[in-house]
Amino acid sequence: xxxxxxxxxxxxxxxxxxxxxxxxxxxxxxxxxxxxxxxxxxxxxxxxxxxxxxxxxxxxxxxxxxxxxxxxxxxxxxxxxxxxxxxxxxxxxxxxxxxxxxxxxxxxxxxxxxxxxxxxxxxxxxxxxxxxxxxxxxxxxxxxxxxxxxxxxxxxxxxxxxxxxxxxxxxxxxxxxxxxxxxxxxxxxxxxxxxxxxxxxxxxxxxxxxxxxxxxxxxxxxxxxxxxxxxxxxxxxxxxxxxxxxxxxxxxxxxxxxxxxxxxxxxxxxxxxxxxxxxxxxxxxxxxxxxxxxxxxxxxxxxxxxxxxxxxxxxxxxxxxxxxxxxxxxxxxxxxxxxxxxxxxxxxxxxxxxxxxxxxxxxxxxxxxxxxxxxxxxxxxxxxxxxxxxxxxxxxxxxxxxxxxxxxxxxxxxxxxxxxxxxxxxxxxxxxxxxxxxxxxxxxxxxxxxxxxxxxxxxxxxxxxxxxxxxxxxxxxxxxxxxxxxxxxxxxxxxxxxxxxxxxxxxxxxxxxxxxxxxxxxxxxxxxxxxxxxxxxxxxxxxxxxxxxxxxxxxxxxxxxxxxxxxxxxxxxxxxxxxxxxxxxxxxxxxxxxxxxxxxxxxxxxxxxxxxxxxxxxxxxxxxxxxxxxxxxxxxxxxxxxxxxxxxxxxxxxxxxxxxxxxxxxxxxxxxxxxxxxxxxxxxxxxxxxxxxxxxxxxxxxxxxxxxxxxxxxxxxxxxxxxxxxxxxxxxxxxxxxxxxxxxxxxxxxxxxxxxxxxxxxxxxxxxxxxxxxxxxxxxxxxxxxxxxxxxxxxxxxxxxxxxxxxxxxxxxxxxxxxxxxxxxxxxxxxxxxxxxxxxxxxxxxxxxxxxxxxxxxx
Numbered sequence: 001x002x003x004x005x006x007x008x009x010x011x012x013x014x015x016x017x018x019x020x021x022x023x024x025x026x027x028x029x030x031x032x033x034x035x036x037x038x039x040x041x042x043x044x045x046x047x048x049x050x051x052x053x054x055x056x057x058x059x060x061x062x063x064x065x066x067x068x069x070x071x072x073x074x075x076x077x078x079x080x081x082x083x084x085x086x087x088x089x090x091x092x093x094x095x096x097x098x099x100x101x102x103x104x105x106x107x108x109x110x111x112x113x114x115x116x117x118x119x120x121x122x123x124x125x126x127x128x129x130x131x132x133x134x135x136x137x138x139x140x141x142x143x144x145x146x147x148x149x150x151x152x153x154x155x156x157x158x159x160x161x162x163x164x165x166x167x168x169x170x171x172x173x174x175x176x177x178x179x180x181x182x183x184x185x186x187x188x189x190x191x192x193x194x195x196x197x198x199x200x201x202x203x204x205x206x207x208x209x210x211x212x213x214x215x216x217x218x219x220x221x222x223x224x225x226x227x228x229x230x231x232x233x234x235x236x237x238x239x240x241x242x243x244x245x246x247x248x249x250x251x252x253x254x255x256x257x258x259x260x261x262x263x264x265x266x267x268x269x270x271x272x273x274x275x276x277x278x279x280x281x282x283x284x285x286x287x288x289x290x291x292x293x294x295x296x297x298x299x300x301x302x303x304x305x306x307x308x309x310x311x312x313x314x315x316x317x318x319x320x321x322x323x324x325x326x327x328x329x330x331x332x333x334x335x336x337x338x339x340x341x342x343x344x345x346x347x348x349x350x351x352x353x354x355x356x357x358x359x360x361x362x363x364x365x366x367x368x369x370x371x372x373x374x375x376x377x378x379x380x381x382x383x384x385x386x387x388x389x390x391x392x393x394x395x396x397x398x399x400x401x402x403x404x405x406x407x408x409x410x411x412x413x414x415x416x417x418x419x420x421x422x423x424x425x426x427x428x429x430x431x432x433x434x435x436x437x438x439x440x441x442x443x444x445x446x447x448x449x450x451x452x453x454x455x456x457x458x459x460x461x462x463x464x465x466x467x468x469x470x471x472x473x474x475x476x477x478x479x480x481x482x483x484x485x486x487x488x489x490x491x492x493x494x495x496x497x498x499x500x501x502x503x504x505x506x507x508x509x510x511x512x513x514x515x516x517x518x519x520x521x522x523x524x525x526x527x528x529x530x531x532x533x534x535x536x537x538x539x540x541x542x543x544x545x546x547x548x549x550x551x552x553x554x555x556x557x558x559x560x561x562x563x564x565x566x567x568x569x570x571x572x573x574x575x576x577x578x579x580x581x582x583x584x585x586x587x588x589x590x591x592x593x594x595x596x597x598x599x600x601x602x603x604x605x606x607x608x609x610x611x612x613x614x615x616x617x618x619x620x621x622x623x624x625x626x627x628x629x630x631x632x633x634x635x636x637x638x639x640x641x642x643x644x645x646x647x648x649x650x651x652x653x654x655x656x657x658x659x660x661x662x663x664x665x666x667x668x669x670x671x672x673x674x675x676x677x678x679x680x681x682x683x684x685x686x687x688x689x690x691x692x693x694x695x696x697x698x699x700x701x702x703x704x705x706x707x708x709x710x711x712x713x714x715x716x717x718x719x720x721x722x723x724x725x726x727x728x729x730x731x732x733x734x735x736x737x738x739x740x741x742x743x744x745x746x747x748x749x750x751x752x753x754x755x756x757x758x759x760x761x762x763x764x765x766x767x768x769x770x771x772x773x774x775x776x777x778x779x780x781x782x783x784x785x786x787x788x789x790x791x792x793x794x795x796x797x798x799x800x801x802x803x804x805x806x807x808x809x810x811x812x813x814x815x816x817x818x819x820x821x822x823x824x825x826x827x828x829x830x831x832x833x834x835x836x837x838x839x840x841x842x843x844x845x846x847x848x849x850x851x852x853x854x855x856x857x858x859x
Contacts, residue, residue, distance in 0.1 A: 010092055019056055184334055192228060301328075399514065400583065417827075450480075456476040608687065612691060622702065707731065732763050777798055800834045
């Protein structure tokens with residue numbers, strides 16, 4: 001259904017112009033509002049784009065759906081299904097096209113139905129006389145009956161019936177071919193009617209005929225043979241349905257525009273619902289309704305009438321008179337009109353008269369309905385294809401409301417607060433909403449990811465170092481997305497990360513179904529009333545108690561944020577941003593994409609040396625490198641300085657980054673070789689395990705060398721967060737190499753990607769657990785104690801997590817290291833264990849703000 005706002009617009013161009021104008025206006029207002037509210041750029045842009053797209057989607061809903069429905073219906077018509085109709089509610093060109101398409105579909109359905117009925121009825125009508133004729137002839141051939149006049153008369157009657165049916169079909173074929181022409185002459189109406197009555201009496205039916213012409217000398221221009229055919233068919237129909245002894249009346253009279261012919265019988269009559277159907281080809285009524293003809297007589301009568309430019313229809317009989325009355329109105333001068341006898345004619349409204357009786361009309365015979373075509377393919381389905389089918393996930397109002405509640409919670413808690421309990425509450429609330437609606441929430445991998453997310457979220461409570469807290473939040477987001485999709489391979493993990501922003505687009509149809517799920521106006525009104533009364537109750541009594549008790553006022557102030565223009569705008573943007581992310585992740589969990597690309601067999605190389613030679617050469621390079629490392633180690637610092645011209649510290653630092661890259665590339669080499677190496681013979685497996693095993697062992701030695709180099713560099717130049725993080729990363733790569741060695745032994749690697757992901761998150765969690773800033777501070781203090789070298793500016797930049805270590809320095813050094821640290825004044829939502837522990841220590845060093853640092857040599 002299209003948007004009622006734009007339904008009345010009669011031009012697609014105007015609609016598109018309005019959409020562009022509204023989208024630009026909304027985006028401009030939001031951008032200006034964000035600028036006034038001092039909202040960060042990184043927050044303004046996605047919220048503005050998302051809301052502008054949302055407004056556009058709301059206004060544009062249904063604009064192109066008729067086109068997609070027409071495509072689906074046309075495909076169904078190609079399969080023979082004409083039942084599909086297009087929803088047409090708009091007034092523009094698309095709506096007009098949809099309505100025209102529906103009319104065409106109705107006409108085609110009628111043509112198809114009559115074609116089917118034509119085949120069935122022609123077969124039936126031909127079978128009856130043929131069967132009777134064959135029976136008579138068989139009796140004559142077999143000698144069962146004598147070839148007397150009675151038997152021959154019976155055979156002749158059946159042959160004449162076949163000839164009449166063939167003649168009627170030929171007439172209708174001429175109509176369809178458009179080859180029927182009028183040959184107009186002056187016709188005396190009374191003479192015509194009397195001749196037709198005389199011929200009708202030959203049929204032997206026990207009825208009487210009455211002819212009345214006004215005026216008696218009435219003469220009209222018409223095609224005599226066609227007009228005679230019309231009257232003869234009407235008389236045959238009337239006499240067939242009249243009871244024995246009944247009267248068939250023919251009345252002709254002049255009218256202002258021409259002349260009128262009425263034929264009345266005393267039969268059972270025709271129900272109003274069937275008065276149009278009887279003029280269709282083979283549109284006979286059942287025998288119980290008075291039918292029984294070929295079903296072509298009245299169709300030919302309508303054709304003759306149309307040929308003269310007139311009309312024919314059944315009207316109500318005279319009051320208190322039984323039977324049926326057919327009325328033919330012909331013009332004064334015949335004007336041939338295009339005929340469409342293949343379609344059921346519609347009577348003008350003024351020509352329809354009330355039914356004389358209301359008999360039960362049996363339904364016309366129907367054929368089994370063909371299967372309906374599948375629904376039209378939406379643009380989203382065409383865009384995402386098999387990668388992310390919509391799967392018609394039912395709308396879920398609770399999911400939308402819970403996601404918006406999580407966004408509102410973030411908008412209330414996060415602004416103007418440091419990381420602490422509030423951040424953990426928002427993360428856990430958002431994760432709880434996402435996991436509640438996840439289709440894979442019972443998967444052990446998903447549960448493991450959820451558990452790690454919870455533990456990583458607690459980092460914001462126990463650690464003041466923002467870098468480790470931010471990394472933990474990002475890692476929990478990655479775990480959340482991967483756990484929702486439940487992938488098993490590295491490409492699946494990458495596609496999972498890409499799917500989260502795409503979920504905002506892919507989930508739009510689901511969001512529409514969710515909003516449409518609120519269909520009950522009564523329930524919606526009740527929900528609105530409940531919310532209004534609840535808010536009023538909380539506000540009234542909350543204000544009363546806050547004015548009556550200072551402690552309650554303090555508690556309320558800690559929960560309810562101060563609202564001014566700037567803070568309100570920022571909170572609104574943050575609500576939409578976080579709520580949108582949670583809603584996108586919720587849909588990702590409800591309908592995860594097909595991130596597994598399939599288990600297509602990899603074609604191994606034909607010859608072993610194609611993969612083995614490169615691997616052995618890499619092994620040789622690694623071996624030469626390790627020999628060089630051993631030479632440098634045994635030669636000592638003087639040997640390295642004499643050969644390279646570098647100090648040993650410069651020497652070990654120079655190659656650390658390259659060694660880290662080499663370790664990562666080794667994993668890529670192992671992956672490629674394992675995919676391409678054949679495993680058809682035990683020798684193939686042995687070479688695979690041996691060559692890659694040697695490479696992995698050499699890689700572990702490289703990892704150890706890299707870690708040792710970083711250790712020496714830290715001892716020479718000091719410890720920092722980045723160097724510690726690089727150490728952890730290199731150690732994680734070494735752990736992956738060990739995992740690769742295990743997979744080489746078992747030749748099963750499906751568990752490795754998930755293990756790598758979870759182990760990386762676990763190492764990051766462990767890094768947070770050891771209090772990295774305190775660890776760094778302790779090692780720098782130890783280095784200062786040993787060498788007297790320290791970077792006071794770096795120590796002053798550490799978080800409050802390092803305060804307990806720095807406070808142990810001598811008074812002057814401690815005051816210098818703590819310079820720039822201030823005791824926290826957090827509310828309960830900002831509570832952080834690191835800041836809480838540092839607060840009394842900072843208060844015990846009041847001279848830190850004016851401290852003069854000792855003269856030392858920076859590391």
